[in-house]
Amino acid sequence: MSEKNSGYLDMELLRFTTAGSVDDGKSTLIGRLLYDSKAIFEDQMEAIEKASERIGNEEVNLALLTDGLRAEREQGITIDVAYRYFATPKRKFIIADTPGHIQYTRNMVTGASTANVAIILVDARHGVLEQTMRHSYIASLLQIPHVIFCINKMDLMDYAEETFEKIKGDIDGFSSKLSVKDIRFVPISALNGDNVVDRSTKMDWYQGPTLLHLLENIHIGSDINHSDFRFPVQYVIRPQSAEFPDYRGYGGRIASGAVKVGDPITVLPSGFTSKVKTIDFFEDSLKEAFAPQSVTITLEDEIDISRGDMLVKSDNLPNTTQDLELMICWFNERNLVPRGKYVIKHTSADARCMVTGVQYKMDINSLEKNTDDLTVGMNDIAKVNLRVTKPLHVDSYQVNRFTGSIILVDEGTNETVAAGMIL
Numbered sequence: 001m002s003e004k005n006s007g008y009l010d011m012e013l014l015r016f017t018t019a020g021s022v023d024d025g026k027s028t029l030i031g032r033l034l035y036d037s038k039a040i041f042e043d044q045m046e047a048i049e050k051a052s053e054r055i056g057n058e059e060v061n062l063a064l065l066t067d068g069l070r071a072e073r074e075q076g077i078t079i080d081v082a083y084r085y086f087a088t089p090k091r092k093f094i095i096a097d098t099p100g101h102i103q104y105t106r107n108m109v110t111g112a113s114t115a116n117v118a119i120i121l122v123d124a125r126h127g128v129l130e131q132t133m134r135h136s137y138i139a140s141l142l143q144i145p146h147v148i149f150c151i152n153k154m155d156l157m158d159y160a161e162e163t164f165e166k167i168k169g170d171i172d173g174f175s176s177k178l179s180v181k182d183i184r185f186v187p188i189s190a191l192n193g194d195n196v197v198d199r200s201t202k203m204d205w206y207q208g209p210t211l212l213h214l215l216e217n218i219h220i221g222s223d224i225n226h227s228d229f230r231f232p233v234q235y236v237i238r239p240q241s242a243e244f245p246d247y248r249g250y251g252g253r254i255a256s257g258a259v260k261v262g263d264p265i266t267v268l269p270s271g272f273t274s275k276v277k278t279i280d281f282f283e284d285s286l287k288e289a290f291a292p293q294s295v296t297i298t299l300e301d302e303i304d305i306s307r308g309d310m311l312v313k314s315d316n317l318p319n320t321t322q323d324l325e326l327m328i329c330w331f332n333e334r335n336l337v338p339r340g341k342y343v344i345k346h347t348s349a350d351a352r353c354m355v356t357g358v359q360y361k362m363d364i365n366s367l368e369k370n371t372d373d374l375t376v377g378m379n380d381i382a383k384v385n386l387r388v389t390k391p392l393h394v395d396s397y398q399v400n401r402f403t404g405s406i407i408l409v410d411e412g413t414n415e416t417v418a419a420g421m422i423l
């Protein structure tokens, strides 16, 4: 089967992330989704059954499915998000699974930046906690278009409608201060499988869809920005074969917008211009391509382009600036140093920058701006200004998640201290 013709490749892809406080049941939920949607490989299943037996669980311990993955990841050390793939006959899914320990903010920001959907778990026994507020606010800040609140462990609250309605009411109360387009609520028991893949027989009062049904059917087509073409070059392809002696293609994923053969193109940061000659996708030549397709683009002129450069349309350029205003999520034990110098990473560009001002900090519990205390520490979210030593080609995060986001790195320790969304 050629890859190009496989139905699997053509299926719509939904990316989602899970967040919650420690022990809210993220691992159990992901395990349940995979297990009940029959996406688990037989051999993996056997190993889990054995391990569950060993530790004396009567039921298969679904957390083992994802915790195994975490062990793998922890050996890798450098990545703190594990990606898991599964598919149903309707859609393909990528789960950015982030562990629940200390660095909530960081994990959510790194795992969520390309997500279509954020699933936020709430323990039915505890209701809305500060973490729920924080994760909801971050989802809004990251402009994740769809947020699904799963009220989990309903079995421990006798599957009571009042419990669900109370928590839903609390979330409705603060979610009006968020800019999330689409908010849903599902009462579940990840452990017993109620309303995850299969409809619960214990919550007749709930008429809505199961979690999987939502994930399979939520409309994500219009979440993509189709107007501002941004193409970060990931690979320069030069086969240097006798058949194609002069072929020079630029491979990558269209981050936003659309492009046609013949479109005038500007290369950033060099500023060289040319026109699109061909758009290649496997053996096909396309007339037009759009986000989030992965394609190879060739240009009319031979210009010097390397990995990390960006192709944009000449009549729709990003802003070129040295002064940024942005919302940052801070995730380092050491506080932000006012007028401190950091390394800023934006797409493939590195530069140095100085924090020229902190405008306010978000009070997570009230979702109000705090201007009294401007100390920015671990897990804080703040609006700041930066002055960069060289011009960057940026978009607002709203226009493009990729060209609108940055990270800050401590020069001394080389640690990532913050992620930022350009306003």
Ligand SMILES: Nc1nc2c(ncn2[C@@H]2O[C@H](COP(=O)(O)OP(=O)(O)OP(=O)(O)O)[C@@H](O)[C@H]2O)c(=O)[nH]1
Pocket: 020, 021, 022, 023, 024, 025, 026, 027, 028, 029, 063, 099, 100, 101, 152, 153, 154, 155, 156, 188, 189, 190, 191, 192
């Ligand atoms: N009764 C009940 N227990 C649950 C449910 N979901 C999860 N649990 C239990 O809650 C505990 C924590 O579940 P995990 O899935 O490990 O939670 P987690 O959020 O992944 O935890 P961290 O990775 O530490 O953040 C485990 O003992 C689960 O068996 C549920 O729906 N009902």
